[in-house]
Amino acid sequence: MASSPTPSADSRNRAAALREALATRVVVADGAMGTMLQAQDPSLDDFQNLEGCNEILNVTRPDIVRSVHEEYFAVGVDCVETNTFGANLAALGEYDIPERVFELSESGARIAREVADEFTAATGQQRWVLGSMGPGTKLPTLGHAPYTRLRDAYQSNAEGMIAGGADALLIETTQDLLQT
Template structure:
């Protein structure tokens, strides 16, 4: 209904916003650059990104799950954590969306982010 009646605005670059918070190698569980791990180790950082986007008026935020797939996580030897990291990323985004919706009664949406891996066949 919202898409049919108005412009719905989504967030921007999750990875860039996460990196701007200068997470440590420890935050990444020694898996440098694996942003999806931050949903478990530093949900406060992920939460703050969602909060920043909602605070400026976006309607939708993406989950921190762009690389939560077997191919990408396999490069870190943690493919077995796909479900855990996907669920954590979705949970953090949904919690923040619900908090903002409760403040002003305006519906907020969470978009599941699914990115390609880093190998050509996944693209």
């Protein structure tokens, strides 16, 4: 496992501002990522022949991912989620690319961070990036995969998103407390 990235002063300031906003007002986040990506009809080449692996678009078609974030910020959301829901050992393992967890997590967060910073600069309204951590399909409680292997991959997922500029991590739709 890599060592945890040290957050910059800007990152710490954004995180503190996000905590303050969450404590004092309604903070609006974006909606669906996958359906917005699919609506742009990416080709099989865009997926590097890994049909349905939306996270690969972070490196092959960052313009598509960027456009989704731009659309959400343009209508006024405060936060966007990274295109990293499936950037975990189980999901990427189904495509035989589990070693790309960090790469796809970092690139997904970097794209969102760039767009968030552009909108913050243009409007003066702080925008945030939520690092999306999806559950995958392997449940450690049921013995589908060793806990330590899943833990290490989720750590790589989190480290990639932090390195890419995520302000917070969002653990989504898990169904196994050990997985969470």
